[in-house]
Amino acid sequence: MNDAKLSVRAALYEAPGPRTKRRIVSATALSMLALAALLTAVLHRFYVTGQLGARYWTLFTRFSTWRFLGQGLAGTLKVALVSSALAFGFGMALMLLRLSAARLTRLLGTVLIELSRGIPTLLFIYFFFLVAPQFGLKLPSFWKIALPVSLSAAGVVAEVLRSGVNAVPAGQTEAALSLGMRRAAVFFRIVFPQGLRFMVPSLIAELVIVLKDTTFAYVVSYADLMQNARVLISNHDALLSVYLVVAVIYILINYLLNRLSVFAAAHSGTAGAARI
Amino acid sequence: MGIQELLSRFGERYLLALLTTYRLTASAFALALLLGIAVTVLRVSPIRPLRAAAELYVQIFRNIPGASLLILLVYALPYLEVVLSYYAAVLIATTLIPSAFCSEYLMSGVNTIGAGQIEAARSLGMTFLQIVRTVVLPQAVRSSVLPMTNLLVATMLTTALASQVPLNPTDLTGIVSYINTHAVGGVTAFLISAVLYCTTAVILGQLGSRIDRKVRVLR
Numbered sequence: 001m002n003d004a005k006l007s008v009r010a011a012l013y014e015a016p017g018p019r020t021k022r023r024i025v026s027a028t029a030l031s032m033l034a035l036a037a038l039l040t041a042v043l044h045r046f047y048v049t050g051q052l053g054a055r056y057w058t059l060f061t062r063f064s065t066w067r068f069l070g071q072g073l074a075g076t077l078k079v080a081l082v083s084s085a086l087a088f089g090f091g092m093a094l095m096l097l098r099l100s101a102a103r104l105t106r107l108l109g110t111v112l113i114e115l116s117r118g119i120p121t122l123l124f125i126y127f128f129f130l131v132a133p134q135f136g137l138k139l140p141s142f143w144k145i146a147l148p149v150s151l152s153a154a155g156v157v158a159e160v161l162r163s164g165v166n167a168v169p170a171g172q173t174e175a176a177l178s179l180g181m182r183r184a185a186v187f188f189r190i191v192f193p194q195g196l197r198f199m200v201p202s203l204i205a206e207l208v209i210v211l212k213d214t215t216f217a218y219v220v221s222y223a224d225l226m227q228n229a230r231v232l233i234s235n236h237d238a239l240l241s242v243y244l245v246v247a248v249i250y251i252l253i254n255y256l257l258n259r260l261s262v263f264a265a266a267h268s269g270t271a272g273a274a275r276i
Numbered sequence: 277m278g279i280q281e282l283l284s285r286f287g288e289r290y291l292l293a294l295l296t297t298y299r300l301t302a303s304a305f306a307l308a309l310l311l312g313i314a315v316t317v318l319r320v321s322p323i324r325p326l327r328a329a330a331e332l333y334v335q336i337f338r339n340i341p342g343a344s345l346l347i348l349l350v351y352a353l354p355y356l357e358v359v360l361s362y363y364a365a366v367l368i369a370t371t372l373i374p375s376a377f378c379s380e381y382l383m384s385g386v387n388t389i390g391a392g393q394i395e396a397a398r399s400l401g402m403t404f405l406q407i408v409r410t411v412v413l414p415q416a417v418r419s420s421v422l423p424m425t426n427l428l429v430a431t432m433l434t435t436a437l438a439s440q441v442p443l444n445p446t447d448l449t450g451i452v453s454y455i456n457t458h459a460v461g462g463v464t465a466f467l468i469s470a471v472l473y474c475t476t477a478v479i480l481g482q483l484g485s486r487i488d489r490k491v492r493v494l495r
Contacts, residue, residue, distance in 0.1 A: 120436030
């Protein structure tokens, strides 16, 4: 995958001649100047508005700040892991419905998957935050964020699992059936384990979506990274710097997860698609 | 509250909310396409610093959570004396994130073409721009119909971020919290919004796969 990417990119240009080489060099120099100017302009904006002032940034030299952010991050990771596990369970159930032999359950599976994929996570969150309590369903804030996030991811997980299962050659099923195995045994012992390797990259990529969705935890006041950032902000009166640092933390974690997904894809010979 | 009572009290608001969501989705998607194309051009350009900057752009907006970006735009930018209207902030957030994914899809669309075709075109004596215009782009556009449909649906789902700022009229997600704070809308208010989102997503998906079947390059 990566090789193909490089070669197409490289193939677009033939080896540059002396004139093109000079042009590329001057364009490179110009673009570096332009980027430097952009960076300077941004830093200047920070400077004239006083946002570079020490009091906004010294809090990040203190251990207590990082410990507090770390506690928030632990909350984020906890809710993300539980949501992912739930999403895997729900997704598995939806996939089984969708692949079942009976037409009615298949239809139910399709409808539920479309619902899960077609509704924004925030709407699910409002359901558990505003609507469910009216029916006397009082959940702790952890579940008010974990349940909607997992429900919203379940549809995509179901489709990922289904395409993994479909990628296993039909001959495997036929061979297992001819050995006298039952349908359920064929699925769970032959087809699914082989399909799993096609699913892993996309499932890791799905973790990124779950992690991003957990940032809405502030809606239900669950103590995640974002919520702890808010506390830090009110303690130190440093909004811009704290939110910037928190954004960078999220970006780094998601970036690493995406790299892991690409790595897994390279090892299983499949490609995980990027998803919003 | 029954569906009839709800619609008679809030029907007009629902219509406005649906239109707000559609308007945000359409403008964000159009802008994201333009930005995505521009970023992709930079990513395949032979000028290294621009390539690196475009790559950084994609990694940032691919990986930043929507809530985090919106909060930065709405609450942090004023500290830099850049004040955006709520609508503008939502529009920017829902443009930047899909634009990064747009570029990713275009890049993988370009990659499906294969270096051999480009080499063949060059051996016919075609120039760079001729190759891009007659070999690369037509195939890349055709093979990116499905990803772009998914992107459109994903953009619509991202516009739910609009419910996090006070907008008037609210979007389709915001109206659920509006109704639930002004009356006991219960499950009906949620269901109406859910059905509207879902129906739109399914229709867009069907349209996309129909177009895809017509224009797809069979390999």
